[in-house]
Amino acid sequence: LSETDFQEGRYFLFKFLVIGSAGAGKSCLLHQFIENKFKQDSNHTIGVEFGSRVVNVAGKTVKLQIWDTAGQERFRSVTRSYYRGAAGALLVYDITSRETYNTLTNWLTDARTLASPNIVIILCGNKKDLDADREVTFLEASRFAQENELMFLETSALTGENVEEAFLKCARNILNKIDSGELDPERMGSGIQYGDASLRQPRQPRGTTTQSKQQCNC
Numbered sequence: 386l387s388e389t390d391f392q393e394g395r396y397f398l399f400k401f402l403v404i405g406s407a408g409a410g411k412s413c414l415l416h417q418f419i420e421n422k423f424k425q426d427s428n429h430t431i432g433v434e435f436g437s438r439v440v441n442v443a444g445k446t447v448k449l450q451i452w453d454t455a456g457q458e459r460f461r462s463v464t465r466s467y468y469r470g471a472a473g474a475l476l477v478y479d480i481t482s483r484e485t486y487n488t489l490t491n492w493l494t495d496a497r498t499l500a501s502p503n504i505v506i507i508l509c510g511n512k513k514d515l516d517a518d519r520e521v522t523f524l525e526a527s528r529f530a531q532e533n534e535l536m537f538l539e540t541s542a543l544t545g546e547n548v549e550e551a552f553l554k555c556a557r558n559i560l561n562k563i564d565s566g567e568l569d570p571e572r573m574g575s576g577i578q579y580g581d582a583s584l585r586q587p588r589q590p591r592g593t594t595t596q597s598k599q600q601c602n603c
């Protein structure tokens with residue numbers, strides 16, 4: 386895909402966040418989604434990391450620009466500055482750690498106030514492969530998801546189970562909301578860009594890439 390494809394409306398671009406407590410498996414989920422492999426020896430993320438992948442959802446080509454944020458409290462002020470205008474988020478906890486589950490409300494508040502009240506969020510109960518050490522049941526988390534209007538899946542960054550599905554489900558939901566008019570991709574800070582809209586934006590100097598535009602906005 387080239388910048389021209391994008392400008393001519395051949396694909397959408399969604400800004401995504403991966404948020405949640407330290408150790409929940411955010412970086413491993415992103416790595417599994419981008420590289421199709423489990424990331425061995427994953428260290429704590431310092432600030433934020435970035436990945437992108439082009440996917441096909443409901444017959445449309447969508448480029449996902451994904452910001453993987455550090456879960457550690459000491460990076461909170463840095464990571465918060467990346468939330469603005471995100472269209473979608475994976476909110477991750479670890480099914481073997483109630484501690485990571487207990488902080489979900491804080492992450493949710495941050496996402497809805499700092500990114501957008503319309504942000505589409507999928508709750509991911511990660512480390513599904515460690516069922517024997519489970520501290521949070523599927524039922525409990527699905528109730529939390531329902532009460533807070535989140536989609537929900539249990540995932541495993543180790544085996545890859547439901548990892549692609551989590552990102553795709555979130556993207557599909559955003560596309561549905563665009564189709565139904567519930568989301569306006571042209572609203573400032575929607576986290577969504579598509580060809581027609583980008584043509585109507587003031588011209589960018591030649592050679593400016595979409596990615597660097599995004600970074601300037603942060």
Ligand SMILES: Nc1nc2c(ncn2[C@@H]2O[C@H](COP(=O)(O)OP(=O)(O)OP(=O)(O)O)[C@@H](O)[C@H]2O)c(=O)[nH]1
Pocket residue numbers: 405406407408409410411412413414424425426427428429430431454455456457511512513514515540541542543544
């Ligand atoms: N068994 C199992 N281990 C996992 C899974 N996902 C991540 N891990 C392990 O959990 C630990 C933390 O994973 P990370 O992806 O670095 O966690 P993180 O949420 O990015 O952490 P921060 O960057 O500090 O916010 C690592 O030791 C991973 O190997 C999974 O699905 N199953």
